[in-house]
Amino acid sequence: MAGLMQVIYHSAARGEVHDADLARLLAKAREHNARLGVTGILLYSEGTFFQVLEGEADVLDGLMSVIAKDPRHTDIVTIIREPVARRSFADWTMGYAPLAPDDVGSIVGMSDFFGSNASFARLGSGRAKKLLAAFREGRWRSRIAGKVEPPPARVPAAAPPDFTFAFQPIIDAEAGAIVSYEALIRGARNEPAAQVLQRVGPAERHGFDEGCRSAAVDLAARLGLPCDLNLNFLPLSVETSQTSIASTLDTAQRCGIAPSRIVLEILESEIINDHDGFARAVNEHRGAGLRTAIDDFGAGYAGLNLLAEFLPDMIKLDMSLIRDVERKGPRQAIIRGVRQTCQDLGIDIIAEGVETPAEYAWLRGEGITLFQGRLFAHPAFEQLPPASFPSR
Numbered sequence: 306m307a308g309l310m311q312v313i314y315h316s317a318a319r320g321e322v323h324d325a326d327l328a329r330l331l332a333k334a335r336e337h338n339a340r341l342g343v344t345g346i347l348l349y350s351e352g353t354f355f356q357v358l359e360g361e362a363d364v365l366d367g368l369m370s371v372i373a374k375d376p377r378h379t380d381i382v383t384i385i386r387e388p389v390a391r392r393s394f395a396d397w398t399m400g401y402a403p404l405a406p407d408d409v410g411s412i413v414g415m416s417d418f419f420g421s422n423a424s425f426a427r428l429g430s431g432r433a434k435k436l437l438a439a440f441r442e443g444r445w446r447s448r449i450a451g452k453v454e455p456p457p458a459r460v461p462a463a464a465p466p467d468f469t470f471a472f473q474p475i476i477d478a479e480a481g482a483i484v485s486y487e488a489l490i491r492g493a494r495n496e497p498a499a500q501v502l503q504r505v506g507p508a509e510r511h512g513f514d515e516g517c518r519s520a521a522v523d524l525a526a527r528l529g530l531p532c533d534l535n536l537n538f539l540p541l542s543v544e545t546s547q548t549s550i551a552s553t554l555d556t557a558q559r560c561g562i563a564p565s566r567i568v569l570e571i572l573e574s575e576i577i578n579d580h581d582g583f584a585r586a587v588n589e590h591r592g593a594g595l596r597t598a599i600d601d602f603g604a605g606y607a608g609l610n611l612l613a614e615f616l617p618d619m620i621k622l623d624m625s626l627i628r629d630v631e632r633k634g635p636r637q638a639i640i641r642g643v644r645q646t647c648q649d650l651g652i653d654i655i656a657e658g659v660e661t662p663a664e665y666a667w668l669r670g671e672g673i674t675l676f677q678g679r680l681f682a683h684p685a686f687e688q689l690p691p692a693s694f695p696s697r
């Protein structure tokens with residue numbers, strides 16, 4: 306994770322942009338980027354540039370300050386500047402994708418970039434891909450700024466007390482498959498989480514938190530985890546801003562679980578308590594290839610503007626928004642707004658705490674596909690339970 310960063314921004318072209326201008330710009334950029342070890346892609350549509358750049362942090366910052374002064378565009382809006390574990394565009398010093406064949410004429414490049422069997426499909430499921438898809442669909446004509454900070458120093462983990470885990474599946478209703486299991490802390494005799502956490506003093510919290518995550522990875526692996534794994538930060542452990550993940554990663558490696566299969570859930574209320582600590586945590590994890598989720602989104606009264614500063618890979622809609630949603634107008638309006646925003650930002654939504662077929666039907670009707678709740682499966686003590694997939 307030595308300093309590889311990804312920057313995504315959009316900007317407004319100054320004046321008309323012709324094929325020949327773009328061809329010149331790209332030729333120079335490719336030659337320059339090849340020397341700098343920078344990769345990425347440039348999109349242009351209707352007066353807006355949208356660019357993904359990847360490279361070593363200091364090199365990228367230098368290049369961005371050159372690009373920012375380029376008189377051919379203005380109003381540069383950074384969507385993301387964050388550490389990444391690997392490049393999405395390793396083959397391209399600067400790919401180019403006209404959004405439609407006639408959009409900017411016949412420039413040589415990847416006019417079929419978004420086509421069914423083209424390069425776009427190879428991008429995996431990362432955020433860059435989702436943002437590119439959002440741009441293609443005509444988003445990003447308005448402005449949202451992102452802000453991130455460098456990762457913190459690591460601290461060693463402490464020995465955890467007596468506990469174990471229950472697991473509850475997260476399902477993809479469209480695919481009819483379990484995509485992940487969330488590890489939920491329990492006492493050794495299946496005591497509820499609150500009872501276990503009560504025994505952990507404030508000074509032990511951080512070490513306990515890290516010990517928990519490693520133990521959850523270890524148990525899930527022993528149970529034959531076939532999919533992703535969602536792990537939680539304990540309340541108040543993000544706030545300490547000592548968010549070491551070293552032992553979680555070590556355990557994952559030992560158990561043969563790739564970092565990209567691990568999703569770290571952070572409570573919305575924790576983020577509100579400690580913006581900077583959360584930003585550091587998110588970046589440290591992202592740099593190691595882990596994904597992040599905001600847990601209980603909608604319960605902490607932070608609202609959507611939280612996403613103007615922190616972009617997780619996914620959010621979990623709090624069950625207070627889900628409960629009886631088919632009968633509650635305001636909840637419906639909020640969920641529709643959150644969904645649109647998340648789509649623009651390349652963030653997946655999980656509806657958690659779904660209990661009734663009516664809640665499920667309404668959410669499915671709104672296009673939500675990822676679910677967790679008793680309707681599908683209860684948490685199972687030291688087991689990876691199957692899920693039932695209701696018909697709509």
Ligand SMILES: Cc1cc2nc3c(=O)[nH]c(=O)nc-3n(C[C@H](O)[C@H](O)[C@H](O)COP(=O)(O)O)c2cc1C
Pocket residue numbers: 316330333334335337338347354356358368371372373374375377378399
């Ligand atoms: C939208 C946009 C994207 C650009 N992307 C790159 C790029 O990826 N790499 C690059 O070297 N220059 C890029 N440029 C051009 C730089 O701003 C600058 O003109 C160029 O690096 C200067 O090169 P020179 O000093 O060799 O003439 C871009 C310009 C614009 C308007």
